[in-house]
Amino acid sequence: MIITCNSCGKKYKIDPAKMKKTSVTIKCKACNNPMTIEKPKPEPPPEVEFDILPDDAITEVIEDRPIFQPVSDPTPQPKPAPPPKKKSGMRIFLLLVLLLVILGGAGYYYWQFMMP
Numbered sequence: 001m002i003i004t005c006n007s008c009g010k011k012y013k014i015d016p017a018k019m020k021k022t023s024v025t026i027k028c029k030a031c032n033n034p035m036t037i038e039k040p041k042p043e044p045p046p047e048v049e050f051d052i053l054p055d056d057a058i059t060e061v062i063e064d065r066p067i068f069q070p071v072s073d074p075t076p077q078p079k080p081a082p083p084p085k086k087k088s089g090m091r092i093f094l095l096l097v098l099l100l101v102i103l104g105g106a107g108y109y110y111w112q113f114m115m116p
């Protein structure tokens, strides 16, 4: 912070942090002119401009969007019915046929070569 003497124009550099009072009176060393120095105030925070919404718009936002969104959907989605297993019965039938073939073959082999 630089102040200038009103009388002689001499410039003085003053640290505002060292000023204990908001207003200090000093005398110019050159001409003994009393000068009142006011401590600069800290700059106020810049004013933030807000967009002003109409009241009906605000209520619309509140109605449409709940503030707290549920993490999971409370209503369980009905799962589609699993498709009927058509292959399981067919697989058992094929296994039975295979078993009969094996047993029949074994029986035929036994009857063909073991019988005298």
Ligand SMILES: [Zn+2]
Binding pocket: 005, 006, 007, 008, 009, 010, 028, 029, 030, 031, 032, 033
């Ligand atoms: Zn002066």
